[in-house]
Amino acid sequence: MSLLVVGSVAFDAVETPFGKRDRMLGGSASHFSISASFFTNVRVVAVVGGDFGAAEREVFSRHHIDTSDLEVIPDGETFQWHGRYEYDLNVAHTLDTRLNVFAGFQPKLSDASKKSRLVFLGNIQPDLQRAVRAQVPGAELVALDTMNLWIDTTRDSLQKTIEVVDLVIINDAEARQLSAEPNLTKAARKILSWGPGTLIVKRGEYGAAMFTRDGYFAIPAYPLEAVFDPTGAGDTFAGGLMGYLASHEKLDEAALRRAMIFGSVMASFNVEEFGTERVQRLTHEEINQRFSDFKRFTHFEEIPFEQKVSSSKSQISS
Amino acid sequence: MSLLVVGSVAFDAVETPFGKRDRMLGGSASHFSISASFFTNVRVVAVVGGDFGAAEREVFSRHHIDTSDLEVIPDGETFQWHGRYEYDLNVAHTLDTRLNVFAGFQPKLSDASKKSRLVFLGNIQPDLQRAVRAQVPGAELVALDTMNLWIDTTRDSLQKTIEVVDLVIINDAEARQLSAEPNLTKAARKILSWGPGTLIVKRGEYGAAMFTRDGYFAIPAYPLEAVFDPTGAGDTFAGGLMGYLASHEKLDEAALRRAMIFGSVMASFNVEEFGTERVQRLTHEEINQRFSDFKRFTHFEEIPFEQKVSSSKSQISS
Numbered sequence: 001m002s003l004l005v006v007g008s009v010a011f012d013a014v015e016t017p018f019g020k021r022d023r024m025l026g027g028s029a030s031h032f033s034i035s036a037s038f039f040t041n042v043r044v045v046a047v048v049g050g051d052f053g054a055a056e057r058e059v060f061s062r063h064h065i066d067t068s069d070l071e072v073i074p075d076g077e078t079f080q081w082h083g084r085y086e087y088d089l090n091v092a093h094t095l096d097t098r099l100n101v102f103a104g105f106q107p108k109l110s111d112a113s114k115k116s117r118l119v120f121l122g123n124i125q126p127d128l129q130r131a132v133r134a135q136v137p138g139a140e141l142v143a144l145d146t147m148n149l150w151i152d153t154t155r156d157s158l159q160k161t162i163e164v165v166d167l168v169i170i171n172d173a174e175a176r177q178l179s180a181e182p183n184l185t186k187a188a189r190k191i192l193s194w195g196p197g198t199l200i201v202k203r204g205e206y207g208a209a210m211f212t213r214d215g216y217f218a219i220p221a222y223p224l225e226a227v228f229d230p231t232g233a234g235d236t237f238a239g240g241l242m243g244y245l246a247s248h249e250k251l252d253e254a255a256l257r258r259a260m261i262f263g264s265v266m267a268s269f270n271v272e273e274f275g276t277e278r279v280q281r282l283t284h285e286e287i288n289q290r291f292s293d294f295k296r297f298t299h300f301e302e303i304p305f306e307q308k309v310s311s312s313k314s315q316i317s318s
Numbered sequence: 319m320s321l322l323v324v325g326s327v328a329f330d331a332v333e334t335p336f337g338k339r340d341r342m343l344g345g346s347a348s349h350f351s352i353s354a355s356f357f358t359n360v361r362v363v364a365v366v367g368g369d370f371g372a373a374e375r376e377v378f379s380r381h382h383i384d385t386s387d388l389e390v391i392p393d394g395e396t397f398q399w400h401g402r403y404e405y406d407l408n409v410a411h412t413l414d415t416r417l418n419v420f421a422g423f424q425p426k427l428s429d430a431s432k433k434s435r436l437v438f439l440g441n442i443q444p445d446l447q448r449a450v451r452a453q454v455p456g457a458e459l460v461a462l463d464t465m466n467l468w469i470d471t472t473r474d475s476l477q478k479t480i481e482v483v484d485l486v487i488i489n490d491a492e493a494r495q496l497s498a499e500p501n502l503t504k505a506a507r508k509i510l511s512w513g514p515g516t517l518i519v520k521r522g523e524y525g526a527a528m529f530t531r532d533g534y535f536a537i538p539a540y541p542l543e544a545v546f547d548p549t550g551a552g553d554t555f556a557g558g559l560m561g562y563l564a565s566h567e568k569l570d571e572a573a574l575r576r577a578m579i580f581g582s583v584m585a586s587f588n589v590e591e592f593g594t595e596r597v598q599r600l601t602h603e604e605i606n607q608r609f610s611d612f613k614r615f616t617h618f619e620e621i622p623f624e625q626k627v628s629s630s631k632s633q634i635s636s
């Protein structure tokens with residue numbers, strides 16, 4: 001049941017119309033691993049600077065996240081991101097990005113990490129993702145996230161990386177840009193033709209959709225009256241999804257469907273407070289409650305329409 | 319099982335990147351009633367000019383649509399709409415609108431129509447909608463559609479009309495504009511506070527959501543590789559939904575949920591060809607096939623996550 005994530009660990013400064021935080025634990029690997037930790041044990045491959053302290057380590061250890069492969073560069077500084085969201089939280093502005101030690105990140109996997117059964121290649125440069133992929137030849141399922149920056153600047157390398165993974169987890173704008181297809185169903189077919197067996201498309205407030213060679217599954221988002229801070233929602237979704245899968249022996253479509261629900265549940269909690277604050281103090285009861293809500297929100301009885309032969313006559317004469 | 323629709327009957331000229339039609343049967347009442355006719359008998363209250371001919375009448379009669387209350391003004395011309403869609407079919411341009419006889423439309427209901435069990439107030443001026451609503455005091459369910467024009471120009475009258483209907487069927491931009499709430503869940507709560515028991519929000523390619531006082535239900539859209547002409551999709555959705563409900567004795571939430579699926583099925587066919595062309599030649603087998611597809615696309619097993627107490631130890635030592 002081992003799950004590995006390669007990505008960023010960062011300090012985030014976030015401003016929203018509802019408040020701000022100057023420095024909180026962020027980055028794709030942090031959001032992913034804390035979310036996944038509710039379902040399985042996770043190993044993190046990332047890099048931090050000397051400013052990464054006891055408080056941050058304590059968050060990982062409290063969630064039983066294995067940081068043996070968390071590289072520390074003592075005289076460097078950890079990746080810092082500073083962003084601001086507008087009242088419409090879909091509109092985000094990056095105010096400052098300091099890659100710091102992350103600029104030279106060369107993922108190093110221990111022997112134990114190389115034996116991971118499931119691997120999530122967080123949103124990093126596609127060459128690095130592919131280098132990691134090559135080190136986990138025995139992995140049962142390798143998933144990848146990416147972003148518009150890599151589609152713009154390293155498209156060929158990105159496509160090569162997609163060719164060697166099993167699952168792509170991206171948002172709908174990225175799926176359209178990556179495939180140059182405005183229609184999402186066509187976009188999915190094109191991306192799947194490159195190799196992966198499964199594409200999961202995140203659609204924010206509209207939920208998520210899964211495409212396989214001959215299957216389709218879609219879910220709405222959990223309905224929330226207040227979204228506070230969307231930072232990390234995508235990685236939290238992926239963490240819940242991959243974490244749930246890692247807790248399963250059989251990675252079939254039924255498990256993938258439930259994994260998408262658990263991913264959505266985790267993301268729905270993530271956006272309710274700053275950074276990882278809400279997710280950190282979650283309970284399994286709360287998680288299962290929202291999973292059960294999803295069933296309630298989407299269930300309908302499969303009763304086909306039966307034409308009443310007599311209705312036409314009786315109706316017109318009424 | 320009587321269903322009444324009040325709305326427009328029009329001649330549409332439509333241009334898309336895939337082709338054009340100069341003059342085809344359109345308007346909210348046409349799209350609605352043809353879609354609903356697959357489930358129940360429908361009466362249409364609308365107005366047309368002397369140019370409304372045998373070919374158009376034949377479409378209605380072939381679908382057993384009762385046109386007794388279709389007013390004809392022999393020396394007037396039927397409402398004409400001319401629109402053009404861009405390659406992104408979400409971008410529509412109205413090139414010409416000639417209201418003609420529709421400008422002076424005063425819906426007149428026969429005694430038979432006044433006894434309708436279900437009523438759909440199509441997208442017309444809200445004062446007229448309310449005048450019709452007052453003539454069907456015994457109706458079991460009255461639904462309403464509207465548009466940004468009426469929210470902009472006749473907001474107070476529209477709100478008064480919403481107060482006296484049971485079901486509002488609008489799209490998400492309209493729900494946000496109407497309520498002045500960017501968050502859809504809050505928007506829904508506000509609109510429901512005015513009176514209606516149910517709000518159904520159409521989200522185009524993202525599906526539809528239903529809000530009640532204490533319930534929520536959401537479905538994805540049917541995945542289509544090619545959308546050809548979106549004209550009338552909303553009315554076709556409402557027609558399938560209301561038509562299916564009209565075929566039912568009990569209008570409970572379970573029926574409403576299935577009705578939303580049938581509405582989505584009908585809309586998915588509508589957009590595959592120009593105007594009502596695809597819907598007109600549908601079969602019940604095709605409709606039930608896509609209904610069944612919806613179950614396949616949304617079903618998951620409700621198995622809560624169970625924490626494995628031993629996993630933590632065995633994991634870290636692996």
